[in-house]
Amino acid sequence: MLLAFFRSKQVKWLPRSKFSLNCSKIGGRTVRFSIDVIGQALVATMDGDLDLHTCPQFKEALTEALAKNTQVKHLVLDVRNLSFIDSSGLGVILGRYRDVQARGGKLIFVKANPHIKRVLRLSGMHRIADFVDSPTEALERA
Amino acid sequence: MKNWIKLEFPGTSINVGFARAAIAHFAAQLDITLDELEDIKVAVSEAVSNCVVHGYREKSGNVVIEASYEDSRLEIIVEDFGHGIPDIDAAQETGFTTLPEERMGLGLTFMREYMDKLLLFSEVEVGTKVVMVKNIPPRQAG
Numbered sequence: 221m222l223l224a225f226f227r228s229k230q231v232k233w234l235p236r237s238k239f240s241l242n243c244s245k246i247g248g249r250t251v252r253f254s255i256d257v258i259g260q261a262l263v264a265t266m267d268g269d270l271d272l273h274t275c276p277q278f279k280e281a282l283t284e285a286l287a288k289n290t291q292v293k294h295l296v297l298d299v300r301n302l303s304f305i306d307s308s309g310l311g312v313i314l315g316r317y318r319d320v321q322a323r324g325g326k327l328i329f330v331k332a333n334p335h336i337k338r339v340l341r342l343s344g345m346h347r348i349a350d351f352v353d354s355p356t357e358a359l360e361r362a
Numbered sequence: 363m364k365n366w367i368k369l370e371f372p373g374t375s376i377n378v379g380f381a382r383a384a385i386a387h388f389a390a391q392l393d394i395t396l397d398e399l400e401d402i403k404v405a406v407s408e409a410v411s412n413c414v415v416h417g418y419r420e421k422s423g424n425v426v427i428e429a430s431y432e433d434s435r436l437e438i439i440v441e442d443f444g445h446g447i448p449d450i451d452a453a454q455e456t457g458f459t460t461l462p463e464e465r466m467g468l469g470l471t472f473m474r475e476y477m478d479k480l481l482l483f484s485e486v487e488v489g490t491k492v493v494m495v496k497n498i499p500p501r502q503a504g
Contacts, residue, residue, distance in 0.1 A: 272411040273375035304382075306407040307468040335400045342475055343468055 253278055255285050261294040261362040267301040270309030279312040286319050293325030294362040300331035310343050328358045366430035373418040373425045373442055382406040388429050389436055392498050401476035408469040409440035409492045417444030417490055434498045441491040447484035
């Protein structure tokens, strides 16, 4: 059903829903992200660096989207354009994982590059999350 | 050849990205791989984040970074003049944090993992200094 919804949009990329949020922060490095709700999945597409300075905006947006969309069970993070993450960013993701875990959902990373994967592995995140190569595959698992 | 830089800036989160980018630029003067640069960026980001979050959690102050290299040895010293660490042994345990609110306690673990050597010095209400060393192996031409 999710895939049918996704394909019906006939888009190459994740469609923006009314819940989409955009955020950019000037100064130091930037993180940009959009958040879409597709069925029971919250799909966050990230671009830039997620660190101590940039993660509060991301945390706030994810928290708000999860609170508004009580049907959401799964968190899909498309990190193909995420260039940097450290333990501050991981902390935010882990916190939101606990939220979806409490709803019986999954945490799924899409297209993590080797550097991001290494940080995730070192933190133990690879034991609780799925790693896939496309948003479509993520939605199939959700 | 020996070369060095010294940076001093306010211990605020907006400078975390600047610090890792600046040190990465300095390290790039060596014959260094992109993987090694990423390692250095993570380690510096963690060190400076610790200064901001732990060193200066209820006060303000500066962070000083000294970076130097000679031959293939890169040394990075990150220092704050904040609260200091009461129990250095406990602080070095993976998962230990005095601020459990979404802090993973992985900062020192990441620094140790991504660098070849890590030394930690701290005195309560005086400050904390982290010394990190990365050995850059010589590359074969061609």
